[in-house]
Amino acid sequence: MNTIRDTEKEIVEEFALFDNNDDKYEYIIDLGKKLPPLDEKYKTDENKVRGCQSSVWLQADYKEGKIFFSADSDSVLVKGLISMLVRVLSGRTPDEIIAAPLDFIREVGLTSFLAQTRSNGLLSMVKQIKHYAVGFKLKHSTT
Amino acid sequence: MITTTDTILKKTFDVHALREQFPILKRQVKGYPLIYLDNAATSQKPQVVxxxxxxxxxxxxxxxxxxxxxxxxxxxxxxxxxxxxxxxxxxxxxxxxxxxxxxxxxxxxxxxxxxxxxxxxxxxxxxxxxxxxxxxxxxxxxxxxxxxxxxxxxxxxxxxxxxxxxxxxxxxxxxxxxxxxxxxxxxxxxxxxxxxxxxxxxxxxxxxxxxxxxxxxxxxxxxxxxxxxxxxxxxxxxxxxxxxxxxxxxxxxxxxxxxxxxxxxxxxxxxxxxxxxxxxxxxxxxxxxxxxxxxxxxxxxxxxENGKAAMRAHEDELLEYATEQLQQIPSLSIIGQAKEKVSLVSFIIDKIHPQDIAILLDNRGIAVRTGHHCAQPLIDRFCIPGTTRASFAAYNTKEEIDELVKGLHRAIKLLA
The missing domain is CATH 3.40.640.10 (Type I PLP-dependent aspartate aminotransferase-like (Major domain))
Structure with a gap:
């Protein structure tokens, strides 16, 4: 199976095809539209990611040593960003997720073409994902 | 009714001459001329300042x-x-x-x-x-x-x-x-x-x-x-x-x-x-x-020196023009239609998050503000997540509002 780094590289290559921001946005919007909506029952305050101007919900499930993420937002662009994070990080072990430096965010140039406030939102999502990984790791290493 | 004073104000107020005094208005953003419509947050500064x-x-x-x-x-x-x-x-x-x-x-x-x-x-x-x-x-x-x-x-x-x-x-x-x-x-x-x-x-x-x-x-x-x-x-x-x-x-x-x-x-x-x-x-x-x-x-x-009354007359014209133009976008609703109003339009667009609109407008060099505008109880009163706000200063032009409208049409096409 692909490593986190492999999937990151795929995304970086996909973005390398675009030579302007318009196309990058359009691609992210497209990803956002394609991300399946999160079941309403998971849109709880507990699942809400803080630090975003739009509402973002992140649901994490632990199955056979791996964490599976599903997420939603009322912003299509944010959904597109989440969709990339989910693609890279869903189905990985807690250790893999905790160790991932997620260089693709910088390599794709997401932080430079997203304004500061939006990249903070993206970083909040990353933080939340890593929190889940640490949480599941602790829970399952002690039992 | 157009009074003599109005006519005089219109004759003496030259928006292009006024713009010349603001160096920042000459810059480009993302390859497009800056269209600054976030004046209610802060206005730009003339050279004299x-x-x-x-x-x-x-x-x-x-x-x-x-x-x-x-x-x-x-x-x-x-x-x-x-x-x-x-x-x-x-x-x-x-x-x-x-x-x-x-x-x-x-x-x-x-x-x-x-x-x-x-x-x-x-x-x-x-x-x-x-x-x-x-x-x-x-x-x-x-x-x-x-x-x-x-x-x-x-x-x-x-x-x-x-x-x-x-x-x-x-x-x-x-x-x-x-x-x-x-x-x-x-x-x-x-x-x-x-x-x-x-x-x-x-x-x-x-x-x-x-x-x-x-x-x-x-x-x-x-x-x-x-x-x-x-x-x-x-x-x-x-x-x-x-x-x-x-x-x-x-x-x-x-x-x-x-x-x-x-x-x-x-x-x-x-x-x-x-x-x-x-x-x-x-x-x-x-x-x-x-x-x-x-x-x-x-x-x-x-x-x-520029005259507050002359500047306001121009801003009122912009507000009226922007209101007219924005109302023609079918999925757009203006939030705040008070009889006595100045210089800004706050709006929402069906099924589209204000943040997405602002990001796409920014990609055309257009600066607007989105969110609750530090007036969260008011935004809650209207039961919306926030608005997109275009706010005008005396140096804005009708052409800039036209670009805003174009940018919104493009954003709606992409996002809806």
Missing amino acids: IDALVNYYTGFNANIHRGIHSLAEEATAAFEATRDAVKSFINASSREEIIFTRGTTEGINLVAATWGRANVKAGDEIIISTMEHHSNIVPWQVLCEEKGAVLKVIPVNDKGEIIWEEFLKLVSPKTKLISIVHVSNALGTVNPVKAIIAEARKVGAVVMVDGAQSTVHLDIDVQDMDCDFFAFSSHKMYGPTGIGVLYGKKALLQEMPVYQGGGEMIREVTFAKTTFNELPYKYEAGTPNIADTIALKAAIDFIN
């Missing part, structure tokens, strides 16, 4: 008031000249009523911490409106909590106007203070402050007016308005950031306890007892923001 800052630092930077050398005298004279300019700009009755602050927020906090602490008691009531900026909510909440006083809120109707009958019901002998925004930053609504003050007088309540949005657009005459306190910020009226003004009636300012302690605000300090300086210095502790205060005068002169 930038020059005033540079001239101070290159020519006569010194600490003010007590220096016995030429630079200190020049700096003091320039600093105090701004106080006189502000006094005339808002028609205060004396220069002692002009207190320099960091901005509107500090002005309101100053009144809450001094007048409020000294005068508000348990059971007293403070009235604000639903359309207040957080700066005109939180200081009063804190004060009410500390004193056991009650915060009362005037509701607004669907157009974004305060509901007058409901306001009248709230006013009573228990009302100690009414603190009201002059122009809503989220909706553009102009509140009937004179009528509100007249009601306050009947019950002996003090009135504070938040002039952050109004001072650049409307003629401000604090004596005619008869408000007790009026606060505004320089940076929303072509001046530098970090400086603002609190106007207060002299009798109140004299009675109030001090705000912050330190240099400038004292007369004599001993370990047994400190006596305080006279007005306005009593409320200006520490070395003030000298450079920005001096440059604020350049902004006031700039407004006076």
Whole structure:
């Protein structure tokens, strides 16, 4: 199976095809539209990611040593960003997720073409994902 | 009806000449000419304001008031000249009523911490409106909590106007203070402050007016308005950031306890007892923001030279044009359709998050603001997650509004 780094590289290559921001946005919007909506029952305050101007919900499930993420937002662009994070990080072990430096965010140039406030939102999502990984790791290493 | 004055104003106001005075308007954003429609957040600065800052630092930077050398005298004279300019700009009755602050927020906090602490008691009531900026909510909440006083809120109707009958019901002998925004930053609504003050007088309540949005657009005459306190910020009226003004009636300012302690605000300090300086210095502790205060005068002169009435006539035209154009977008609804309104349009578009719109507009060099505009209770009142807001200054043009409309059509096509 692909490593986190492999999937990151795929995304970086996909973005390398675009030579302007318009196309990058359009691609992210497209990803956002394609991300399946999160079941309403998971849109709880507990699942809400803080630090975003739009509402973002992140649901994490632990199955056979791996964490599976599903997420939603009322912003299509944010959904597109989440969709990339989910693609890279869903189905990985807690250790893999905790160790991932997620260089693709910088390599794709997401932080430079997203304004500061939006990249903070993206970083909040990353933080939340890593929190889940640490949480599941602790829970399952002690039992 | 077009009056002779209107015709003269239109003839003399040249938006392109005005734009020439703002160096930032020549820049590009993401490969497109900047279209700056976030003026309610902060306006851009004309060259004269930038020059005033540079001239101070290159020519006569010194600490003010007590220096016995030429630079200190020049700096003091320039600093105090701004106080006189502000006094005339808002028609205060004396220069002692002009207190320099960091901005509107500090002005309101100053009144809450001094007048409020000294005068508000348990059971007293403070009235604000639903359309207040957080700066005109939180200081009063804190004060009410500390004193056991009650915060009362005037509701607004669907157009974004305060509901007058409901306001009248709230006013009573228990009302100690009414603190009201002059122009809503989220909706553009102009509140009937004179009528509100007249009601306050009947019950002996003090009135504070938040002039952050109004001072650049409307003629401000604090004596005619008869408000007790009026606060505004320089940076929303072509001046530098970090400086603002609190106007207060002299009798109140004299009675109030001090705000912050330190240099400038004292007369004599001993370990047994400190006596305080006279007005306005009593409320200006520490070395003030000298450079920005001096440059604020350049902004006031700039407004006076261009003529507030001429600038407003142009801004009104922009507002009318933008409203007309935006209303033609089927999925767009304007939030805030008050009869009395200035210089901004707040709107939502069906099924599209304001943030997504702003990101795509930014990619065309168009700067707007999205979110709750620091007026969360108001946005909740309309049951929406936030709005997109385009706010205008005298240097904006109809062509820029056309670009905004084009940008919105493109965003809707991509996002919907």
